[in-house]
Amino acid sequence: MFTVRDALKIGELKRGKLVSGSLGLDNPISTVSVIEVPHATKWLKGNELFISAFYAILDNVESQLELIKNMYKYKAAGLVICHMGIWLKRLDQEVLDLSNELGVPIIIAPPNVAYADIIVPLLDELLKRETNKLKYCLKVQNELEKLILGGKEIHDLVIMLGDTINKGIAVFDVNNICISETNIPKEDIEILKNTARECLEMSFSRKDKNIEDNIFHIRTLNGKQYLFYSIVADKDYYGVIVILISKNGEKTLSNESLLVVKQASIAFALMFTKKKRMEQMEDVLKRDFLADLITWNFTNEKDVIIRARNIGWNLSDKHLLIIANIDNINNISSARNETFEDTNIYLKNRVYPLVVDLVKDENKENIIGLRSDTIVILLHSDKVSEELIGRAKKLGNKIIDLSYKVNLSITVGISNIFYCVNEIPQSYNEVTKAIKIGRKIYGNRKVILYNNLGFFTLLSKLANTCEWRDIQKSMLSKLYEYDKANNTELMLTFKYLLEYEEETSKVAEKLFIHNNTVLYRKERIIEILGYNPFENPYKLNFEIALLLDKLVK
Incomplete structure (x- = not known):
């Protein structure tokens, strides 16, 4: 970066004198220009070093002050006064005070120096620096191309970027997973992860704006300053580059380093695109394999083992199947104002990676795959024992806890232990039954073991038989007919009385009615049926009837 401080070391400005505005000595200069008209704000583009003799405003202090204010407003670098003593005799103290206050440097050039003697050396220096910057960028670009064409990985690019700009680097993908890092304090990774998510969400929410506005976010974390640079290509976001740019508030990232980061972000986007396509191919292979596995579309176990190995799965010592399934995905999609596809994308990109972490933390040999709105897990165990069921329940409860954090209702089903690969289809049927029946009996967001379903x-x-429907009709028809004729809720009250073991206070709270009203309705139910349904054997009959009613729904 070329600054006013640097300009004072070049050409005739070496003999110049800084008379005010020393706070702006580090103002950047991108060009040099002449200004004689104080109201010419449309020509102020920012970072200009202006040269003037104040010829048009020699005796107008107000106009001189206005010029300094406009230079500050439009971020001009500074002002060089030429021919001092020939036209302008002296600078008013008000002008000098304003210059000091706003940090707009004013330099008095030697009296007999022409504008060209100042402008040409400065422009030569700017051109020289731009040429060197271009050479540097081309060199970096060549190195990046070698990395990409050489088939290197994202971690290699992170190391190269860190070494080039001499900074700590971390890269997070769109799933907020830290893909690679170098020279980033370990204690900062988690907080960087959270901030990277925030920056990406800010970028996603501003897709309709100028893409350049979405790139930079600077945060101070744990006493260190980090720059978050979105990885963007064709308005698609691939992740975030995090750069440790300073410690203790000291900014040390140069414009050249920013250019390198910008070039590297393009390389990261290319690598992420390649990685994404490879992952999509793997996803298709894994989904197809899961579909064939649970329907047993194989002739023998050997074919299964070989095909599983081809997609990186080892089916040896897998003895339990777990399924995590979204509850009422269509209803959830509507409630979130999303399509079915949007919810599935959320499951795949946001929820699934978190479940993968839980599953792999439990045992790195566990297998996990995604099939539509269902996560399929095969639990690894060197020896088969009841301990495996305990592990599965513990993992299932962790997935349920996670479902609250990601705001997505999930039910988990667990199969019985199996011993051979060809028993997996049966285990899959067990788990799907466990989830289907368990939801009706226990509700959503539960861990349900097939073995615990018993007679359910x-x-x-x-x-689902016609015979049951006829029995149910004959048992409950009197209450249904009474409710229909009198616009009452005896049937609903009856259900809750059985469900809450006749605790009338709980039923009253559930129905938002007085306890005495529940007692009255209880007496009416007995009176209409002609016997006491709250005593056995009648009670057992009705409990089974209402349970079957739940299973039908």
């Missing part, structure tokens, strides 16, 4: 599986079959 048989009752579920009975619930």
